[in-house]
Amino acid sequence: MSDGANTGDEEILDELFAVIESRKEELPAGSYTASLFTHEKGENAVLEKLGEETTELVLAAKDDDTEELAHEAADIVYHLLVLLSMKGMTLADLRAELDERR
Numbered sequence: 336m337s338d339g340a341n342t343g344d345e346e347i348l349d350e351l352f353a354v355i356e357s358r359k360e361e362l363p364a365g366s367y368t369a370s371l372f373t374h375e376k377g378e379n380a381v382l383e384k385l386g387e388e389t390t391e392l393v394l395a396a397k398d399d400d401t402e403e404l405a406h407e408a409a410d411i412v413y414h415l416l417v418l419l420s421m422k423g424m425t426l427a428d429l430r431a432e433l434d435e436r437r
């Protein structure tokens with residue numbers, strides 16, 4: 336597992352969100368992100384994914400499978416950012432909420 340160094344963590348979330356926003360704008364063929372924005376199920380596609388990934392995360396935690404836990408956590412963060420973008424929100428909204436709790 337990681338040694339805890341977090342250099343670049345903020346940047347990676349900003350970069351990922353910027354990619355998601357550009358996929359939403361350009362809807363390139365072959366993009367999984369674009370397919371979520373154009374899915375026939377609408378927002379339910381990403382909501383269902385978040386539900387599935389959360390169940391998988393819980394199972395990984397119960398198994399003490401930290402590699403799988405990191406994998407599922409990353410899936411959840413990615414789909415969460417897609418949901419925020421879908422709702423016209425940004426990472427700043429998430430940061431503001433977290434900041435208020437300090």
Ligand SMILES: N=c1c2ncn([C@@H]3O[C@H](COP(=O)(O)OP(=O)(O)OP(=O)(O)O)[C@@H](O)[C@H]3O)c2ncn1[C@@H]1O[C@H](COP(=O)(O)O)[C@@H](O)[C@H]1O
Pocket residue numbers: 351354358365366367368369391409410413414
């Ligand atoms: N971070 C992600 C990311 N995380 C998860 N996924 C996709 O989310 C889907 C997860 O659904 P599933 O659980 O069915 O996938 P799975 O691999 O069968 O199952 P798991 O074992 O992963 O749970 C897979 O198709 C993954 O490819 C992601 N797809 C894209 N990104 C990021 O988005 C960027 C743009 O991707 P495109 O839009 O495809 O160009 C990429 O460069 C990545 O940085």
